[in-house]
Amino acid sequence: xxxxxxxxxxxxxxxxxxxxxxxxxxxxxxxxxxxxxxxxxxxxxxxxxxxxxxxxxxxxxxxxxxxxxxxxxxxxxxxxxxxxxxxxxxxxxxxxxxxxxxxxxxxxxxxxxxxxxxxxxxxxxxxxxxxxxxxxxxxxxxxxxxxxxxxxxxxxxxxxxxxxxxxxxxxxxxxxxxxxxxxxxxxxxxxxxxxxxxxxxxxxxxxxxxxxxxxxxxxxxxxxxxxxxxxxxxxxxxxxxxxxxxxxxxxxxxxxxxxxxxxxxxxxxxxxxxxxxxxxxxxxxxxxxxxxxxxxxxxxxxxxxxxxxxxxxxxxxxxxxxxxxxxxxxxxxxxxxxxxxxxxxxxxxxxxxxxxxxxxxxxxxxxxxxxxxxxxxxxx
Numbered sequence: 001x002x003x004x005x006x007x008x009x010x011x012x013x014x015x016x017x018x019x020x021x022x023x024x025x026x027x028x029x030x031x032x033x034x035x036x037x038x039x040x041x042x043x044x045x046x047x048x049x050x051x052x053x054x055x056x057x058x059x060x061x062x063x064x065x066x067x068x069x070x071x072x073x074x075x076x077x078x079x080x081x082x083x084x085x086x087x088x089x090x091x092x093x094x095x096x097x098x099x100x101x102x103x104x105x106x107x108x109x110x111x112x113x114x115x116x117x118x119x120x121x122x123x124x125x126x127x128x129x130x131x132x133x134x135x136x137x138x139x140x141x142x143x144x145x146x147x148x149x150x151x152x153x154x155x156x157x158x159x160x161x162x163x164x165x166x167x168x169x170x171x172x173x174x175x176x177x178x179x180x181x182x183x184x185x186x187x188x189x190x191x192x193x194x195x196x197x198x199x200x201x202x203x204x205x206x207x208x209x210x211x212x213x214x215x216x217x218x219x220x221x222x223x224x225x226x227x228x229x230x231x232x233x234x235x236x237x238x239x240x241x242x243x244x245x246x247x248x249x250x251x252x253x254x255x256x257x258x259x260x261x262x263x264x265x266x267x268x269x270x271x272x273x274x275x276x277x278x279x280x281x282x283x284x285x286x287x288x289x290x291x292x293x294x295x296x297x298x299x300x301x302x303x304x305x306x307x308x309x310x311x312x313x314x315x316x317x318x319x320x321x322x323x324x325x326x327x328x329x330x331x332x333x334x335x336x337x338x339x340x341x342x343x344x345x346x347x348x349x350x351x352x353x354x355x356x357x358x359x360x361x362x363x364x365x366x367x368x369x370x371x372x373x374x375x376x377x378x379x380x
């Protein structure tokens with residue numbers, strides 16, 4: 001029993017850290033939120049052009065009526081999750097609505113029947129999938145209960161939250177020509193195990209594949225230049241990942257809690273590895289950090305219990321707070337001559353016998369001497 005508890009402690013600590021950091025992010029987000037207004041059955045905010053964007057439906061009627069105006073402001077848009085909930089059965093979107101922000105119908109187990117006139121200037125429904133036909137964006141996938149989907153040819157982007165929280169979805173085929181995968185596009189699709197990313201994709205949005213727990217492998221093409229924060233957070237079955245050569249930063253929590261991730265190939269283009277990027281990846285036994293990297297963020301490799309040795313390359317100037325904390329099997333670390341900063345508790349929770357290899361007369365040597373670390377000199 002005691003052994004099981006001790007094995008669970010690193011995971012528990014990671015979860016606590018994540019909860020705290022996410023709470024801080026939520027507080028920051030609240031400060032930046034625009035002013036919201038209420039009128040009748042709706043909550044809305046004003047867009048820059050003075051028209052209204054519906055952000056929430058406040059009634060429990062099953063057939064909501066979308067008005068042409070709210071408080072004298074023309075209604076032209078519907079926001080992400082505005083109609084989330086299981087109680088809605090049908091929604092008619094009038095021609096005055098020309099813009100959607102994310103997936104208005106995300107968050108419910110049963111998707112409503114969406115009615116759009118054939119002459120709608122912007123939106124269309126094809127086989128229970130909502131598209132912006134002007135921007136060629138897949139807005140909302142509403143085919144609950146079906147396991148596979150082929151995105152039509154001609155689509156240029158997958159919108160924010162487009163497939164979010166679909167428990168039945170197991171496979172998606174993305175056609176050539178799609179250039180971006182939006183934030184949280186496939187988040188919380190626990191059965192999704194098969195998906196391709198074509199060579200045309202340039203960006204993968206924040207949290208795009210969060211908690212896709214059945215995803216074991218994914219090839220990211222060389223066309224991708226940006227992978228946003230939390231893109232693969234908690235993909236617990238993901239075993240390997242090669243980051244394309246044009247990506248310059250691994251961002252916040254990109255691979256955090258990917259407990260099965262055993263192999264990661266980082267490109268020579270990389271300059272920074274962000275906060276908690278690989279935190280809790282306890283199947284990682286080794287990682288080659290390229291010489292191009294100049295900084296390693298806070299908690300970047302915390303709780304990577306598979307690490308036994310780490311080489312920090314020449315060029316790295318800063319290692320963040322708790323960067324390698326609770327790497328309970330880490331016994332050796334090589335530090336570079338370029339290093340000028342090591343954050344607090346960077347190696348907290350590592351074995352007492354942790355040994356450093358440092359250049360003679362370097363800042364790293366001074367740090368080891370002042371912090372009581374055991375060290376030897378690197379070969380000149």
